[in-house]
Each structure stands twice: as C-alpha cells, then as structure tokens.
Amino acid sequence: MTDQELCGSAAAYPGGWALPRSVSLDALGPLGEAVSEHNGQSVAVQPLTDHPGWLAKLYRPGRHPEDARRLDDLIAAPDTLSPPERTALYAGTCWPAARIHRPDDPAAGCVIPMAPEAYRAELRRGAFAEERFVEVDWLAKSDESIRRIGLPGPGAAGRLAACRRLTELAAILESLGLVYSDWSFSNAFWSPEQRSVYLIDVDGCRPERMPDIHQPNWADPLTPQGTDADRYTDRYRLALLVAKCLTGRRDADAFHTVAASPWPGQPAASEVLLDMLLATDRERRPSAAQLHQALNGGPYLRALRPTRSALPPAPPVAVTTVQRRAEIYAVRKESVPAPTPPRQKPASSPRDGLTLALVIVSIVVLLVILAVNH
Template sequence: MTEPPLIDGADDKAGGDVPAADPRGWALPRTVSLSDLAPLAEPISEHNGQAIAVKPLTDHPGWLAKLYRPDQDLEDAHRLDLLISAPDTLPEADRTALYAGTCWPAARIHEPGNPVVGCVIPMAPGQYRSELRRGAFSERRFVEIDWLAKSDGSIRGVGLPTPGFAGRLAACRRLTELAAILESLGLVYSDWSFSNAFWSPDQRSVYLIDVDGCQPKKMPDVHQPNWTDPLTPPGTDADKYTDRYRLGLLVAKCLTGQRDAHAFHTVAACHWQDQPAVSEVLLDMLIATDREQRPSAAQLSQALDGGPYLRTVPRPARTALPPLPPIPRPLVPAPEPTPTVKTPEPNPHTGWILVLVLAVIVLFVIASNH
C-alpha cells in the first residue's frame, strides 16, 4: 500500500526516512513498522478508547507503542502525520511546552496493508506519580487532575501536598497554555475531563494525554457525563467552541476545588486580586448564550497570567447560573416517645371484700365479749 503523503504543505524533511527533530531524547523516523520497534513488553493498558493496547518499548525505556483498533484508514494516516509534524510550525517556546506537557505522537506505526497500526508516544514523566494513601494502604500511581477538583482537606487526606490557590492557579495556567497551543494549530481535542490530564503537586504542572486523537477543526462529540456542552446539540460535531466550554469547566472546577454547580457560583463570587479578569473570562466561556462568543483559550491563558480580558466582541449575553444542588437535610433521629404511666383500673369487687372483712372483725369482737 502506498504511504499517504503528509498534508497541509509539510515538506519532505518530515518524511518517514528522516529522523524527527524531537527534543525528547529519541530521533526516530516519523513512520516506522512494528518490527522496527520490537520487542514490545506486556501491555500497561488495554481496550481503552481507540486503543486496543499500550505497550512499552523494551529497547527504548520511556516510550510506548499505542496500538489502535484495526478499523483505521488512509484519512487517519493523514491526520496522524499532520499531528506528528505540527510542532515544527510552532514558535520554539510553544513547541517546547507542547513536548514537555503532552504525550505528543512521535511516529506513525504502519504495516503492509495497514497504514495506521498505531503510534509511538512518550510515557508520562515520573514526576506525575505520587504515593496515594487510603487508610492503611498506599499506592504509587499517576495523579489525575481530578484531585484538583476537590478540597485541600481531601487532597491532604491521601498524603498529597496541599496545593492552595497558588498551586491550583499554576496547574490551570499550564493546562490552559497547552489548550491555547492546540487551538493555534486548529486542532480540536474535545476530551477535556478529569481522566485525561495528570497533575504534579510538587512541580505544579500538568500533563495532557490522548492527544493523538486530536482532529483538525471538528470531530465527533463523544458524550461525557457531566461535561456536556449545553450549546452543542446532540449528534453534532465538537469544535473549538465545544473545547472552550469544556476547558473553562475543567479550569473552574480545578481552580475552586468544587465539582458541581458550586464551581460556577464560586467563580461568579470571586474576584481574585492578581487575576481580576479570570472570573469574567470563565463566565463568558461557561454561560454565554452564543457559543461563538466564547473567549478563546489564549484569552483565558492571558487572564490566568494576570493580564487583561480584551473582548473581541461586546460582552456576550449570559444565561443564569445553574441551580445549586439541594443541601441534604441532616438525618435527625425521631424523639423517643415519652413513657406513659398506666393507672390501674379499679376492681369492681374491692368494696364487697372490705365489707366482708369488717363484718368478720365485728363478729370476732362480739364473740370475744361473751
């Protein structure tokens, strides 16, 4: 099968026979076969999303082969080649940030008759693993950004350093910086959620995974409970405006430590002193009535860095904040019933018994006198 050409005007230096200019420690061709990568270790993940398996490369520690379901086609090969070469179009600072903060694909894996067996990606750095303590047990694992959407007390309770607002802000800055780079490349990620980013409490950084699924301009909008964009109708594609909503939702939850509608209300009530524009940008991302008036990831990134919010349109109309969940009523035990003292009912024969007793006494006294 003829290998698909690279798209969007990429030149020959990005071809399969030329090593990629990749600062991550391994210059490999941008198209490789499975035999080039062998041997592969046992999978560390299976049947997760579009991947049937993710296997470490035995001879290249820190690198993984992500193997796809066997239903990919030439269009998928074109898309993956675009992603692999996309960092070459970025300014150096953005390219460095993208490589440091994501598992950006380094090569497409192909075989005869199958142009997209999978891709080669870096493993997340060890700084994103921490010891999580649960009762008497502990486990060293990757820390999902999910933990930032909880209170400092909950985070401290599993043995992680308390982030405080400064730690939350730093992580959200890194996350939004990556989102802005993706948007500048015209790519839609869509899968902004708790499970697709790791968090390093010590480094105050984040690491985005599953970026090999990005697509240009739009992609199928996979339903994610609690992450549904109210202005993206069911059955339509996700686009950059969907990304902006989900990014805003993720940042709001991580910045406030709230997981539900409390995040919206906390954002609306807060005016962070060094980031005065953050609340306005987030509210325009989350409750604007016109999805195309949602501010960009770059505007949110600028606000998180302490910069101004320079709207390109008049302030969008907004919907009302979502209602807060009802406060659960405390379970108050029912009062103990007051014991009642039962008065015994009078015996109807009591009077006759007394008369009889008195009569016996009288007869006894008379008999004694005689």
C-alpha cells in the same frame, strides 16, 4: 531540528535514537507487557523494550485510510510553533513522535513518550497505599481531601499554576487549528510538586472538528448530540475543567464559586470563565488564549461581551457535622418534658380558721349536753 528532538525526550537517550516519523512495527523491536488495553481508540499501549520511556500505542483495526495522513500532519504540527511553544507542548503532552505502520495498515498506531515520573505519586487510603499517576480529578476536590490521600494540598497558588498550564496547552492546540474534545478528569495528570499538568491521548486531535463523544457531566449544552465537536466545544469543556480545578468544587457549586470572584490577583478570570460557560452564543465564547491571559493577571479585552444565560440553581448549603450535632441536641432537648414541680400545701385563709373554730365549739357544746343528760 533532529527527529530525536522532535520526540521531546532527548535527555532520556544518551546514545540517541534516530526515530523516523513513520516506522514499521517490526522496526520498534520487542514490546513489553501492556500498561493499558482496550481503552478508547486503542487495543493496547505497550512499552518499547529497547527504548525505555517510549510507548507503542496500537489502534483498533479498520481505521480510515486518511488517519495516516492525519497522524503525519499531527506529528509535524509542532514545526510551525515558536521554540517556547514547542517546548511547552512536548513537556506537557504525550505528543506522538512517529506513525506506526504494518504491511496492511498504514495507521496501525503511534509512538508516544511515557508520562514523566513527576506525575506519579503514592496515594494512601487508610492502611492501603498505591503508586500511580495522579489524575487531575484530585484538583477538583478540597485541599483537605487531597491531604487525606497523602498529597500536599495545592492551595490557591498551586491550583492557579496548574490551570495556567492547562490553558497554555489549550491555547497552543487552538492556534494549531486542532480540536481535542477530551477535556476531562481522566485525560490529564497532575503533579503537586511541579504545580503542573500533563495531557494524554492528544494523538486523537483532529483539525477543525471531530465526532463529539458523549461524556457524562461534560456535555456542552450548545453542542447538540449528534453534531461534531469544534473549537467552541473545546472552549466550554476547558472552562468547565478549569472552573472545577481552580475552585476544588463540582457541578453548580463550581459555577457559583467562580461567580463570587475569589481571585483578587486575576480580576478578569471570573468574567472570562463565566462567558465561556454561560454565553448564549457558542461562537462568542472567549478563546483559550484569553483565559490563559486572564489567569496570568492580564486584561479581558472584547468589543462586545456575550449575553449569558442564568447561573444553574445553587446547591443546598452543606451541613457540617458540628452543625448537625447541635441540631440533634436541640431537638432532643425540646422533646424532653419539663419536670413536674412538687405538690405544695395550699395557703390557709382567715375564713378557713373561722370554720375550724365553729366546728370545735359545736363539738364542745355537744359534749356538755351529753354530760348533763347522764
């Protein structure tokens, strides 16, 4: 296999590019305007002007000298994979192709491929439109929300296909003994048309363990703060990402939707996800390969299933606009006083007639007496 093939984008270079696995910054030629700056471990990510489709990711100075060896091992790691796994890894990640060095810095950065254009789309918000890479964050929302920005709703089949790709890549990383740790919304792109995902920032992978950087809403409850992230941390965060993308829901709502087993064609998927998310023993969390197998309709085979903690409290039921309007109407209707009925004349009784007759007779007698006296 040539160095060009190891870069994973040979088709983009009809003339070929003999890129060694270690290259000086000067040998890369001029760099274009940065597409990203001061983001995480890098100071800049810049296009290679002479090699379209490739980027130079330049690290902050002062990195540990062992980072050069780690990068070399990472670049060479795909050599140990089967051809299908290697193809999947290069197609689905911005895997580093070469280590960049300077005279005073052996790990100044790395050369990575640019994400394919299939992961870029025009997002519309009202009268505004912006073309950009689509983050997998959108899969954690409803189909209706996705259609509102001009993207096709993925439906159950599209969500399942994207999550299968996520777990396939995670299983490959785990088989290489690498910890990614960055499973979250911002580190993967999503293509609705291809029903696929693309991982970025994979050059930060480390063997066995790495510092666990706190990420809001992605903290592993069984990995205490201050301890390293490992394969078990990766399994929890992967399951959390898959649960959100598969259900289009977030927080506790995603847990409860998974527990409702909404995927009849993948009967084991819910069980594997819940064991990854709720196992009380972190080392008994199912592997990424087991989740990938379950999402493809395979069985969940374990000699002893882990004990689970309870589901988080269910979120309050969302009230729709129609329901809310009906409630408001009912309250207003109850608050309006009932109309006062018109006053009616009381019905007369026989006793009332007798009284009237006596009054008339008395008046007549009085008039007769007055007449006689005159």
